[in-house]
Amino acid sequence: MPWKNRYTVSDERCFADEQVTWPGVKKAAFTLTIDLSPTCRAEGLRLHDFQTPEAFYGMNRGMDVLRQTLGKHAVRATFAVPGVMAEAYAPLLRSLESEGHEVAAHGWVHEDPSLLDENEEEARLARTTDSLGQALGHRPWGWFSLPRPSDKYAGGGLSDQTVALLVKHGYEYLGNSTVDDRPHYWLTDAQKSAGILSMPYYYHFDDQFFLLFPARGTGLEHMDALERNWRRELRAQQNRGLVFNATVHPHAIAWPHRLWRFDTLLADVMRDGTWWNPTARECTAHWRTLQPLEDVSISEEIWTHYEDSLN
Amino acid sequence: MATSASRPSPHAQNAVHETAGGEGIIKSPEQVVDVVEAHASHHRIPDRIEWPDANRVAVNLTVDFDAMLLRKLLDEPPMQLGKGEFGGRVGVWRLLELFRRHNVSATFFVPGRICELYPDAVRQAAADGHEVADHMWEHRVPADYEIERAHLVRTADALAATTGIRPIGSRSWHDADLMSELGYLYNSHDAADDRPHFVTTDSGTELVSLPFHYTWDDAMYFNFAWLNTENSAQRMADSDRVLELWWDAFQQQYKVGGYLNLCLHPEFSGRSLRIDMLDELIRRMKSFDGVWFSTCADVARHMLGAGRS
Numbered sequence: 001m002p003w004k005n006r007y008t009v010s011d012e013r014c015f016a017d018e019q020v021t022w023p024g025v026k027k028a029a030f031t032l033t034i035d036l037s038p039t040c041r042a043e044g045l046r047l048h049d050f051q052t053p054e055a056f057y058g059m060n061r062g063m064d065v066l067r068q069t070l071g072k073h074a075v076r077a078t079f080a081v082p083g084v085m086a087e088a089y090a091p092l093l094r095s096l097e098s099e100g101h102e103v104a105a106h107g108w109v110h111e112d113p114s115l116l117d118e119n120e121e122e123a124r125l126a127r128t129t130d131s132l133g134q135a136l137g138h139r140p141w142g143w144f145s146l147p148r149p150s151d152k153y154a155g156g157g158l159s160d161q162t163v164a165l166l167v168k169h170g171y172e173y174l175g176n177s178t179v180d181d182r183p184h185y186w187l188t189d190a191q192k193s194a195g196i197l198s199m200p201y202y203y204h205f206d207d208q209f210f211l212l213f214p215a216r217g218t219g220l221e222h223m224d225a226l227e228r229n230w231r232r233e234l235r236a237q238q239n240r241g242l243v244f245n246a247t248v249h250p251h252a253i254a255w256p257h258r259l260w261r262f263d264t265l266l267a268d269v270m271r272d273g274t275w276w277n278p279t280a281r282e283c284t285a286h287w288r289t290l291q292p293l294e295d296v297s298i299s300e301e302i303w304t305h306y307e308d309s310l311n
Numbered sequence: 312m313a314t315s316a317s318r319p320s321p322h323a324q325n326a327v328h329e330t331a332g333g334e335g336i337i338k339s340p341e342q343v344v345d346v347v348e349a350h351a352s353h354h355r356i357p358d359r360i361e362w363p364d365a366n367r368v369a370v371n372l373t374v375d376f377d378a379m380l381l382r383k384l385l386d387e388p389p390m391q392l393g394k395g396e397f398g399g400r401v402g403v404w405r406l407l408e409l410f411r412r413h414n415v416s417a418t419f420f421v422p423g424r425i426c427e428l429y430p431d432a433v434r435q436a437a438a439d440g441h442e443v444a445d446h447m448w449e450h451r452v453p454a455d456y457e458i459e460r461a462h463l464v465r466t467a468d469a470l471a472a473t474t475g476i477r478p479i480g481s482r483s484w485h486d487a488d489l490m491s492e493l494g495y496l497y498n499s500h501d502a503a504d505d506r507p508h509f510v511t512t513d514s515g516t517e518l519v520s521l522p523f524h525y526t527w528d529d530a531m532y533f534n535f536a537w538l539n540t541e542n543s544a545q546r547m548a549d550s551d552r553v554l555e556l557w558w559d560a561f562q563q564q565y566k567v568g569g570y571l572n573l574c575l576h577p578e579f580s581g582r583s584l585r586i587d588m589l590d591e592l593i594r595r596m597k598s599f600d601g602v603w604f605s606t607c608a609d610v611a612r613h614m615l616g617a618g619r620s
Contacts, residue, residue, distance in 0.1 A: 006383065006392060007392070009392075011400070012399065153390065155390025155391055179400070181582065181583060228549040236586065310384065
């Protein structure tokens with residue numbers, strides 16, 4: 001049956017703008033995702049990915065100045081962390097949560113799960129949950145599958161069973177989805193037998209696709225374009241009362257010549273006073289009160305099968 | 312994947328004429344003369360177009376409502392399909408609201424299959440007074456002529472059943488003789504001239520061509536992996552830059568009394584920041600006198616009236 005089989009994953013019409021409300025009479029939600037994975041390929045992190053100067057910068061000087069900047073403006077973020085990093089960075093992860101940030105899972109090695117068979121994907125998912133659970137003192141609630149800078153597609157990878165596995169393993173939300181620019185349900189099938197609330201992600205607001213991107217060439221630095229995208233989206237989503245999400249990497253955004261622009265942007269957002277700044281878990285928990293899964297309405301299938309067509 | 316072979320789009324950017332072996336090797340300059348003359352004989356370009364009601368420039372806002380269909384054809388992964396899905400559940404409704412707010416007409420080029428995926432949006436576009444035109448059955452042209460005919464007829468039937476109006480225009484590389492036989496008046500897919508013009512086939516069929524240039528296509532700037540390109544080919548632009556590029560293009564065409572055909576996809580232009588950018592662009596355009604915000608059908612019919620007089 002084609003209806004929900006790799007055509008659509010959610011309801012046919014988004015949750016209406018005018019029905020969206022936020023806690024504390026705030027106008028819109030400002031969410032920040034910080035990807036702690038060093039740069040890697042679709043197969044995921046290897047040891048040498050931790051040995052590059054960029055990786056060292058990201059987890060040392062980059063994290064220091066980025067945390068200072070977040071602290072200066074009292075901005076809270078959600079950190080996407082591969083399970084394999086949990087043991088090495090356990091004190092850091094705990095201190096991030098003590099500062100009000102959330103730490104969420106980001107695959108075992110930030111791999112594209114569509115490259116794995118189902119058993120291997122589930123084994124890695126369980127291992128990730130355990131390793132982050134041990135580091136944090138509680139299980140992670142969110143699961144990210146963000147893109148890598150060398151990916152052909154800039155949305156992040158999912159296998160056909162990822163969402164069902166996340167539901168089975170008790171995850172509350174999927175951290176990045178291209179389907180909407182507000183939280184929405186990613187359903188496993190047309191019967192709504194399972195679904196997971198998903199947070200919006202869009203590569204035009206992700207630093208890695210603007211800063212020295214693609215990896216090799218000339219004239220590849222576009223911090224100015226990235227900031228213009230952020231600022232226009234901020235204004236537009238604030239007017240609509242929806243969600244803004246930026247995704248950044250300490251090895252990229254935290255270089256001083258870029259960070260000052262991000263610093264200014266965060267200052268403007270927080271000074272404005274109309275933004276709610278939740279973690280991803282808080283944002284999805286609030287959304288569940290606006291739109292429980294039971295309220296999602298799927299249109300009746302009217303698909304016609306033709307032998308000469310995609311089906 | 313599609314269940315029958317497809318014919319590629321003829322654009323030079325698609326490198327469809329990459330050849331192996333001896334095909335296309337030039338043996339004499341006379342061959343080039345013959346090819347150039349034959350190519351010229353298939354194009355009839357008006358020197359100057361007088362727009363109705365003394366308007367100075369014609370603007371066609373066009374919406375290619377592909378959603379995830381092209382992504383499906385290219386067998387792309389779930390998050391890519393999700394990017395297309397955004398167009399159907401969010402973006403198309405924002406574009407409709409934007410056009411309503413500005414009281415401007417647009418043309419929605421709609422694959423027939425979209426009438427099964429997002430029938431409410433297609434109906435609303437027609438109810439708002441926009442033109443709904445062909446964009447192939449599932450964003451491809453079958454290589455087999457009979458299957459191509461079946462797709463073209465099926466799309467016209469689906470659009471007519473959904474909107475109550477049979478399409479007279481297309482954005483496709485369907486066979487021009489076939490389109491003409493089925494009542495189509497125009498195609499808006501190629502850019503052999505910057506002015507609306509006429510293209511004839513070997514059998515003498517003539518269709519209006521409404522030029523659409525890739526630099527006026529939002530996907531060129533905003534779509535990662537556009538036309539199935541690899542990672543190292545990506546150079547994404549921000550909406551402010553595109554606003555100024557398109558504003559420049561409009562002002563230039565306004566000066567010469569010309570034509571501008573903007574190609575918008577709900578999955579890209581329906582993003583909040585781009586609706587905001589388009590709102591600014593339309594407001595700037597409306598600040599000029601004599602801008603004819605029309606449908607492609609309006610322009611094609613005008614061309615046929617002017618061209619035959």
